[in-house]
Amino acid sequence: MDEKTVALIFKAFCDENRIRIIKMLRNGEKCACKLLEELNVTQPTLSHHMKILCDSGIVAGRKEGKWMHYSISAQGAKAAADILKELTAVRNGCENKSCCGD
Amino acid sequence: MDEKTVALIFKAFCDENRIRIIKMLRNGEKCACKLLEELNVTQPTLSHHMKILCDSGIVAGRKEGKWMHYSISAQGAKAAADILKELTAVRNGCENKSCCGD
DNA sequence: ACAACGCATAGATGTATGTCAATATGTTTG
DNA sequence: CAAACATATTGACATACATCTATGCGTTGT
Numbered sequence A, B: 001m002d003e004k005t006v007a008l009i010f011k012a013f014c015d016e017n018r019i020r021i022i023k024m025l026r027n028g029e030k031c032a033c034k035l036l037e038e039l040n041v042t043q044p045t046l047s048h049h050m051k052i053l054c055d056s057g058i059v060a061g062r063k064e065g066k067w068m069h070y071s072i073s074a075q076g077a078k079a080a081a082d083i084l085k086e087l088t089a090v091r092n093g094c095e096n097k098s099c100c101g102d
Numbered sequence C: 001a002c003a004a005c006g007c008a009t010a011g012a013t014g015t016a017t018g019t020c021a022a023t024a025t026g027t028t029t030g
Numbered sequence D: 001c002a003a004a005c006a007t008a009t010t011g012a013c014a015t016a017c018a019t020c021t022a023t024g025c026g027t028t029g030t
Helices: A003-013 A016-025 A032-038 A043-056 A074-088 B003-013 B016-025 B032-038 B043-056 B074-088
Strands: A059-064 A067-072 B059-064 B067-072
Touching: A003 A016, A003 A043, A003 A074, A003 B003, A003 B016, A016 A032, A016 A043, A016 A059, A016 A067, A016 B003, A016 B074, A032 A043, A032 A067, A043 A059, A043 A067, A067 A074, A074 B016, A074 B074, B003 B016, B003 B043, B003 B074, B016 B032, B016 B043, B016 B059, B016 B067, B032 B043, B032 B067, B043 B059, B043 B067, B067 B074
Parallel strands: none
Antiparallel strands: A059 A067, B059 B067
16 A cells, blocks of 8 residues: 555545545435535636545445435545554564664 | 544545555554655655644654654554544434425 | 536646755864 | 854745636536
């Protein structure tokens, strides 16, 4: 997993409006128009955020006629959690604990 | 947990160089000069990233004389993991599964 | 086919951010 | 105290990004 991909994934959680969108989707699948009602942004801005959320894998989109339905991707969420865990897990077979001073 | 705070925490994982720094710190505490050697950035740029990492709570700094030692904060990492889990956990006591169409 | 509707894309704009050079701050040592 | 060193801060600058208006594209219904 290269750094660019990791950054892409966690970009989903780096904007206040995107976090609000994710929180709304916890209640189940919602269509774009519904999300738009509850966010104080224009329709193109919402579309922009949904693209970032889908690219990150955290959110999945489903087209149904002219409507776009969005939901949290359990698979994407698990992937993010796994990466976070792997990134922050300190290894115990450590090499040099410190440097410079001692 | 408000959206601004969440965004602040996950900003730690939204830059390639910061992810590289976190990966280095998995091997244990490292001082700034050591990190600087392995990253192709200037010292002020590293300092900038370390501030963001410390503000997010993911990394902890420890000053020892003129050296600054950085390490992954187990507490901060757990907090981030918990927030990620809470954000992406779909609730089962759901209200309206969809809208607009049906 | 045409009008209405939902969403995506393009272009413009202000703000945030990553980066560097220069400088300041704080610490150790002669 | 002065010099050397490690890190932080400041200011400048280019790029990235969030946002808007205007427009395009696919779908639905008349």
